[in-house]
Amino acid sequence: MNKKxxxxxxxxxxxxxxxxxxxxxxxxxxxxxxxGELVALLGxxxxxxxxxxxxxxxxxxxxxxxxxxxxxRYNEVAANARDMGMVFQSYSLFPNLNVSENIxxxxxxxxxxSAQRAKRxxxxxxxxxxxxxxxxxxxxxxxxxxxxxxxxxxxxxxxRVLLLDEPLSALDAQVRSQxxxxxxxxxxxxxxxxxxxxxxxxxxxxxxxRVGVMSNGRLEQIDIPDVLYNNxxxxxxxNFVGTMNHxxxxxxxxxxxxxxKKIRVKNSKGVNGSVSALVRPExxxxxxxxxxxxxxxxxxxxxxxxxxIICQTAEGAVIQxxxxxxxxxxxxxxxxxxxxVTLNEVLVSHV
Amino acid sequence: MGxxxxxxxxxxxxxxxxxxxxxxxxxxxxxFLLWPVVAVTLKSLKGKNNExxxxxxxxxxxxxPYFHSFIVxxxxxxxxxxIGSVVGAFFAFVIVTYVGGRLKNVLDSxxxxxxxxxxVPLAFMFIAAFGSNGLxxxxxxxxxxxxxxxxxxxxxxxxxxxxxxxxxxxLMILVFQxxxxxxxxxxxxxxxxxxxSALTYWRRVGIPILLPPFIGxxxxxxxxxxxxxxxxxxxxxxxxxxxxxVIGALVDGNTQASQANLGASLAVGMIVVALVIMIGYVWxxxxxxxxxxx
Amino acid sequence: MxxxxxxxxxxxxxxxxFASLLGFTLxxxxxxxxxxxxxxxxxxxxxxxxxxxxxxxxxxxxxxxxTSLKLAVLAGILNISxxxxxxxxLNFTGQKLKPLVDFIxxxxxxxxxxxLAIGAQNxxxxxxxxxxxxxxxxxxxxxxxxxxxxxxxxxxxxxxxTLVEASRxxxxxxxxxxxxxxxxxxxxxxxxxxxxxxxxxxxxxxxxSLLHWETFPTWTVVASQQNILGxxxxxVFSFVSAIALLATVALxxxxxxxxxxxxx
Ligand SMILES: Nc1ncnc2c1ncn2[C@@H]1O[C@H](COP(=O)(O)OP(=O)(O)OP(=O)(O)O)[C@@H](O)[C@H]1O
Ligand SMILES: [Mg+2]
Numbered sequence: 001m002n003k004k005x006x007x008x009x010x011x012x013x014x015x016x017x018x019x020x021x022x023x024x025x026x027x028x029x030x031x032x033x034x035x036g037e038l039v040a041l042l043g044x045x046x047x048x049x050x051x052x053x054x055x056x057x058x059x060x061x062x063x064x065x066x067x068x069x070x071x072x073r074y075n076e077v078a079a080n081a082r083d084m085g086m087v088f089q090s091y092s093l094f095p096n097l098n099v100s101e102n103i104x105x106x107x108x109x110x111x112x113x114s115a116q117r118a119k120r121x122x123x124x125x126x127x128x129x130x131x132x133x134x135x136x137x138x139x140x141x142x143x144x145x146x147x148x149x150x151x152x153x154x155x156x157x158x159x160r161v162l163l164l165d166e167p168l169s170a171l172d173a174q175v176r177s178q179x180x181x182x183x184x185x186x187x188x189x190x191x192x193x194x195x196x197x198x199x200x201x202x203x204x205x206x207x208x209x210r211v212g213v214m215s216n217g218r219l220e221q222i223d224i225p226d227v228l229y230n231n232x233x234x235x236x237x238x239n240f241v242g243t244m245n246h247x248x249x250x251x252x253x254x255x256x257x258x259x260x261k262k263i264r265v266k267n268s269k270g271v272n273g274s275v276s277a278l279v280r281p282e283x284x285x286x287x288x289x290x291x292x293x294x295x296x297x298x299x300x301x302x303x304x305x306x307x308x309i310i311c312q313t314a315e316g317a318v319i320q321x322x323x324x325x326x327x328x329x330x331x332x333x334x335x336x337x338x339x340x341v342t343l344n345e346v347l348v349s350h351v
Numbered sequence: 352m353g354x355x356x357x358x359x360x361x362x363x364x365x366x367x368x369x370x371x372x373x374x375x376x377x378x379x380x381x382x383f384l385l386w387p388v389v390a391v392t393l394k395s396l397k398g399k400n401n402e403x404x405x406x407x408x409x410x411x412x413x414x415x416p417y418f419h420s421f422i423v424x425x426x427x428x429x430x431x432x433x434i435g436s437v438v439g440a441f442f443a444f445v446i447v448t449y450v451g452g453r454l455k456n457v458l459d460s461x462x463x464x465x466x467x468x469x470x471v472p473l474a475f476m477f478i479a480a481f482g483s484n485g486l487x488x489x490x491x492x493x494x495x496x497x498x499x500x501x502x503x504x505x506x507x508x509x510x511x512x513x514x515x516x517x518x519x520x521x522l523m524i525l526v527f528q529x530x531x532x533x534x535x536x537x538x539x540x541x542x543x544x545x546x547x548s549a550l551t552y553w554r555r556v557g558i559p560i561l562l563p564p565f566i567g568x569x570x571x572x573x574x575x576x577x578x579x580x581x582x583x584x585x586x587x588x589x590x591x592x593x594x595x596x597v598i599g600a601l602v603d604g605n606t607q608a609s610q611a612n613l614g615a616s617l618a619v620g621m622i623v624v625a626l627v628i629m630i631g632y633v634w635x636x637x638x639x640x641x642x643x644x645x
Numbered sequence: 646m647x648x649x650x651x652x653x654x655x656x657x658x659x660x661x662x663f664a665s666l667l668g669f670t671l672x673x674x675x676x677x678x679x680x681x682x683x684x685x686x687x688x689x690x691x692x693x694x695x696x697x698x699x700x701x702x703x704x705x706x707x708x709x710x711x712t713s714l715k716l717a718v719l720a721g722i723l724n725i726s727x728x729x730x731x732x733x734x735l736n737f738t739g740q741k742l743k744p745l746v747d748f749i750x751x752x753x754x755x756x757x758x759x760x761l762a763i764g765a766q767n768x769x770x771x772x773x774x775x776x777x778x779x780x781x782x783x784x785x786x787x788x789x790x791x792x793x794x795x796x797x798x799x800x801x802x803x804x805x806x807t808l809v810e811a812s813r814x815x816x817x818x819x820x821x822x823x824x825x826x827x828x829x830x831x832x833x834x835x836x837x838x839x840x841x842x843x844x845x846x847x848x849x850x851x852x853x854s855l856l857h858w859e860t861f862p863t864w865t866v867v868a869s870q871q872n873i874l875g876x877x878x879x880x881v882f883s884f885v886s887a888i889a890l891l892a893t894v895a896l897x898x899x900x901x902x903x904x905x906x907x908x909x
Contacts, residue, residue: 086540379727383782388760449661471850476884490678585869
């Protein structure tokens with residue numbers, strides 16, 4: 001399969017909802033995935049990510065709403081006629097079939113001749129670099145290898161859309177990042193439209209073209225990783241993506257006071273009273289003071305190019321800052337420092 | 352100091368891992384399990400005057416009744432194991448798929464009681480239920496079907512089949528359930544997702560995975576049905592001539608030495624059948640399950 | 646798509662209803678029918694406890710029940726005294742002989758009990774043949790397959806190695822380690838093994854009758870020739886009480902605690 005062979009598909013969900021009895025797993029989900037794009041759905045456990053993916057695959061039925069592939073309504077298409085390649089979290093390989101037979105499974109179901117099947121299996125094995133394991137059974141493979149076979153099996157049928165449901169969550173950290181990169185490489189190489197479900201924000205941010213943050217069965221925000229990180233539309237997104245300080249403060253009108261500086265409030269204008277200001281560690285500047293500052297250093301951890309500094313304010317709030325290591329080399333635990341916020345606008349949440 | 356010493360003691364003891372602690376087990380099973388089997392084999396090879404001979408086995412092959420009793424026993428075992436395994440597998444499937452929580456616990460326990468019920472009480476219960484004046488018989492007659500219209504009686508071969516099913520199927524439920532709960536939902540879904548029909552899934556994945564445990568369970572049921580004695584004895588007072596009943600009659604009370612020897616040879620014949628089954632079982636497991644762990 | 650849903654739930658309910666009907670006819674109907682039957686007066690007019698009280702007046706009833714209870718308790722105790730140390734040792738050391746023990750413990754399921762009984766008639770020394778306690782040993786043998794599985798499962802569920810090493814490194818002897826540390830940890834398995842052996846022994850008929858001893862089951866068969874209704878009452882009573890007991894235990898035991906988890 002090559003980029004040229006097949007025009008990539010558009011995937012569209014319009015107002016898709018799903019109820020399980022009293023539980024609303026999806027609540028009017030709208031989503032468009034452009035041809036060849038990789039969109040990650042990110043969200044806390046139970047927010048409906050898996051449900052969304054399964055509805056796309058046809059393994060679950062939407063209570064209401066519509067699903068389109070290339071503009072064609074797909075709600076009524078049977079699951080085994082959808083041509084969607086799905087990779088499950090784990091344990092999805094057929095244990096009684098070896099690697100080749102697993103990859104071949106979908107091709108057989110399509111009545112493809114044996115010569116062509118063999119050729120395709122060889123291609124897929126090469127794609128995931130498992131040529132040497134062709135005759136192994138699933139239980140003889142490591143977790144990472146198993147997921148690569150699952151990926152090869154899903155891709156072998158040249159699916160219109162690739163669906164991945166936390167395919168890396170059962171793997172340990174090192175293998176996880178390696179296979180994550182491999183998935184992205186293959187996805188770009190084939191130009192296949194992909195929906196990737198995860199609750200690991202780092203995974204979502206590194207691998208995707210766009211990330212959709214879900215909460216309670218809806219999309220809170222969907223955008224490229226940079227915007228999501230720097231310009232979250234809500235406190236939910238801000239908290240979920242990246243690390244966030246919650247600095248207790250008082251809001252009056254549309255400003256808050258952070259470390260003695262008045263900063264405009266981006267959300268909930270006109271709020272008064274106690275709030276938490278949401279500030280990323282890299283937006284906090286720590287400087288040594290000769291006299292008494294507004295905080296004390298608790299620890300400094302060297303992380304390479306940058307260092308993490310944890311301080312405690314006079315009011316008792318613990319603040320995390322991230323600074324270039326060369327600018328923070330002279331900060332030591334126990335010292336009095338001054339904290340500053342390098343922002344013009346800030347999100348606040350009620351406490 | 353003491354701890355270090357003890358540590359090394361532990362290590363050395365686990366390294367040596369001798370056979371000595373297993374001696375009681377081997378002595379016990381050797382004397383009460385293997386020695387009786389050897390003894391009955393030796394006995395079956397002894398003639399009237401204590402000489403070595405194969406004569407005792409002659410009636411099994413040549414004489415109608417004894418040969419026939421093996422046929423009846425094997426037939427009974429095959430029929431009840433077949434019915435039991437199919438019915439039991441169906442119930443195991445339903446329980447695993449649709450039943451959860453406490454109800455499942457209760458059903459499992461009831462199955463355990465039923466599976467181990469193959470004894471004297473079962474025979475009398477079935478006489479009460481399915482005898483010609485039994486209440487189940489009357490109930491079914493009331494529904495419009497007379498089970499006694501044909502040749503059926505609870506004291507016949509068919510009756511024994513009915514009673515055996517009562518404990519064979521629950522045994523199957525117990526034995527086969529783990530295999531069914533081991534079937535992952537992901538396999539079915541992956542198959543659908545890859546474009547396969549339900550039929551294809553069962554042909555290529557479902558049945559190949561379930562077949563080895565099914566065959567294993569079938570052999571277990573066969574062995575149980577083949578050697579069961581109590582229920583048939585209490586139910587038919589010995590009129591259905593399965594091998595255990597024939598043996599029981601031969602060695603009962605004041606028997607002559609020749610009869611005792613014949614009984615021993617029939618007992619050895621049963622062991623041989625059981626071993627053949629066991630070997631078939633091992634072979635079937637090996638050849639059907641090359642993909643399995645360990 | 647809505648029809649999809651309806652179809653699958655229709656299919657689900659028809660399977661459940663079919664299973665319930667089949668289960669009722671095969672398993673529940675005989676139990677109910679025989680229970681009612683056991684209360685019928687001889688001759689079939691009206692109901693009473695007469696078949697149950699008849700039993701109590703039979704000379705052999707209490708002695709045979711007593712013998713059965715005594716032998717079953719002894720078999721249970723002997724079984725776990727033999728098997729607990731054996732299984733602990735096997736699981737702890739990863740002994741190469743485990744497959745052999747496994748094989749031996751399967752044998753009682755394979756070797757027909759009748760054959761074992763005939764063998765016993767010939768193999769046992771006469772001092773054993775002369776006492777009913779010889780049955781205890783064979784009850785233990787018959788219980789082996791079940792005890793082996795139960796104890797093995799229980800032992801694999803605990804971190805045996807850590808427990809033993811911790812106890813031994815504190816200076817405890819092997820026997821002390823088993824009694825004070827391991828036995829409490831696999832209490833459930835031991836209770837299960839005891840219970841199974843006890844239940845099997847109480848109901849054992851084949852060996853008992855072929856070795857000509859009188860226990861509760863053999864007495865029942867003899868008594869049935871005098872009064873079949875009495876035998877039926879006895880059978881119903883022992884069967885129904887076994888079910889009631891186990892079902893109650895299951896109902897109040899922790900949900901799914903006995904499941905051998907393959908999922909997750
Ligand atoms: N088959 C079902 N029956 C009943 N409730 C369900 C079913 N499937 C999902 N739910 C419920 O729907 C909600 C969304 O579930 P879903 O599996 O989509 O979450 P998720 O975002 O994938 O979570 P996770 O990160 O834990 O996998 C949850 O509250 C879940 O309990
Ligand atoms: Mg999920």
